[in-house]
Amino acid sequence: MAKADLVFTQGPVFTADPARTRASSLAVVGDRIVAVGHDEVRELIGPSTEVVDLTGKLLVPGFQDAHVHAVFAGVELAECDLTETVGVDDYVNLIRAYADAHPDRAWITGGGWSMESFEGGLPTRQLLDAVVPDRPVLLSNRDHHGAWANTRALELAGITADTPDPADGRIEREADGTPSGMLQEGATALVSRLLPASTPKDRIAGLLRAQRLLHSLGITAWQDAMLGSLNGQPDPSDAYVAAALDGSLTARVTGALWWDRARGAEQIPELVARREKLTTGRFRATSVKIMQDGVAENFTAAMTTPYLDGCGCATGNSGLSFVDPEALRGYVTELDALDFQVHFHALGDRAVREALNAIEAAVTANGRRGNRHHLAHLQVVHPDDLARFAQLGAIANIQPLWAAHEPQMDELTIPFLGPERAAWQYPFGDLLRAGATLAAGSDWPVSSPDPIAGIHVAVNRREPESTDPRVFYPEQRLDLVTALTAYTAGTAHVNGLDNTGSLQAGNLADLVVLDRDILTAPPEEIAEAKVEQTYVGGRLVHSV
Numbered sequence: 001m002a003k004a005d006l007v008f009t010q011g012p013v014f015t016a017d018p019a020r021t022r023a024s025s026l027a028v029v030g031d032r033i034v035a036v037g038h039d040e041v042r043e044l045i046g047p048s049t050e051v052v053d054l055t056g057k058l059l060v061p062g063f064q065d066a067h068v069h070a071v072f073a074g075v076e077l078a079e080c081d082l083t084e085t086v087g088v089d090d091y092v093n094l095i096r097a098y099a100d101a102h103p104d105r106a107w108i109t110g111g112g113w114s115m116e117s118f119e120g121g122l123p124t125r126q127l128l129d130a131v132v133p134d135r136p137v138l139l140s141n142r143d144h145h146g147a148w149a150n151t152r153a154l155e156l157a158g159i160t161a162d163t164p165d166p167a168d169g170r171i172e173r174e175a176d177g178t179p180s181g182m183l184q185e186g187a188t189a190l191v192s193r194l195l196p197a198s199t200p201k202d203r204i205a206g207l208l209r210a211q212r213l214l215h216s217l218g219i220t221a222w223q224d225a226m227l228g229s230l231n232g233q234p235d236p237s238d239a240y241v242a243a244a245l246d247g248s249l250t251a252r253v254t255g256a257l258w259w260d261r262a263r264g265a266e267q268i269p270e271l272v273a274r275r276e277k278l279t280t281g282r283f284r285a286t287s288v289k290i291m292q293d294g295v296a297e298n299f300t301a302a303m304t305t306p307y308l309d310g311c312g313c314a315t316g317n318s319g320l321s322f323v324d325p326e327a328l329r330g331y332v333t334e335l336d337a338l339d340f341q342v343h344f345h346a347l348g349d350r351a352v353r354e355a356l357n358a359i360e361a362a363v364t365a366n367g368r369r370g371n372r373h374h375l376a377h378l379q380v381v382h383p384d385d386l387a388r389f390a391q392l393g394a395i396a397n398i399q400p401l402w403a404a405h406e407p408q409m410d411e412l413t414i415p416f417l418g419p420e421r422a423a424w425q426y427p428f429g430d431l432l433r434a435g436a437t438l439a440a441g442s443d444w445p446v447s448s449p450d451p452i453a454g455i456h457v458a459v460n461r462r463e464p465e466s467t468d469p470r471v472f473y474p475e476q477r478l479d480l481v482t483a484l485t486a487y488t489a490g491t492a493h494v495n496g497l498d499n500t501g502s503l504q505a506g507n508l509a510d511l512v513v514l515d516r517d518i519l520t521a522p523p524e525e526i527a528e529a530k531v532e533q534t535y536v537g538g539r540l541v542h543s544v
Contacts, residue, residue, distance in 0.1 A: 227285060235258075515530045
């Protein structure tokens, strides 16, 4: 056998290969793994072989993110960034500083503020008016299901006390009906449609900015969860195609084409054409994203029973199903017959059930075509639906960072779900025990894209560095190997990258070196691990 280009020795190596989960050495020729084992692999070391000593470290498959908005996040990093704090005074100072530093910008845009920072999760226009009175301001919240606008932005959009709520959103109002400055879900589009359009150059810069960050966190592949335009955000597809063609896209990316919920099956031929047009190089647009509901914090996640009010009594609101459930079955059946993967946004238990019902209809009509449909977020899953994932081959796409006690959960969610339904949240352990395949992602920029932090929360059900001793429904914790596998082999399966995600001879050499062996460390120390090197196809794309 030819000598290797790259050899890792002195282990440990976590392979995510069920036949051999641990090894101590691995060899690479070109972009492929050629050997995984122990001392015998050293025989492939030649005079020009690069040798990496893993003593005290850990080699793992490249992490993959099953649900991320990379281009959007990368563009947002260059705007008014509020993600690093939860203090209202800090927000004010950051917004003022950004506005002062960019006097030429017609609009102040960005986001990352947290709902926990404001009473009821609702900031006011007056707070923004005091900082930027003369230019319109629109700042997305951290989950990007709402936005904070100043009075000038509302005026330009023509939003008044007489403006009705859109069907897929809500305008928060003051006591006399005047818009308060908080826009929920589809109502954000009333303002965001006025934003200056980003340029292709902006989007490519955003993609490359995001790619650098993701590689630094050990991420070698991802699924972009929205290729299309929504609420004024531009379609990132052109950035991916350009980067794939010129070779600057070093990651492997699967794109989910946006399903326009204002339309029906007539858009399917357009999706087929876009799939063919956009798929090139390391970029494949083979999935379709259907956003079935909203989020629990603003009561738009679709539930089987009504939300509670502040007194614990049932309201008349059970959330929103953005796509008619009966029509959804037909759409998914047709998409499945065309060999699209369907990527559902499903937070509430009713939305989860509606998505599973649609997959069941597709399986009944088309048989099992192996399209690897997946449901992302899964905040509330009714116990009756847990076993259906395995039965239907539906993949559970989890965002582990959200499964912890923190103010947004404890103050804005649990009281309005009630104790029984709150205990159905993020049931990772139950899904695993019911036989579901787990994949994992971040939903960045909604939350951190760091897989190690996500793995930490999946195992501990507590945020890293949290001083809160409570464990968030401890029976739903995952063991470390399962969590690691979800971020590697599980997400590779969702992304259709079957020659990645595990370290086996013949697979692509997408690899990450961690600075310690988290498999032997105490679980509460997982988040302390850092990425030292990231390789894609045997090529070093990040090194500290």
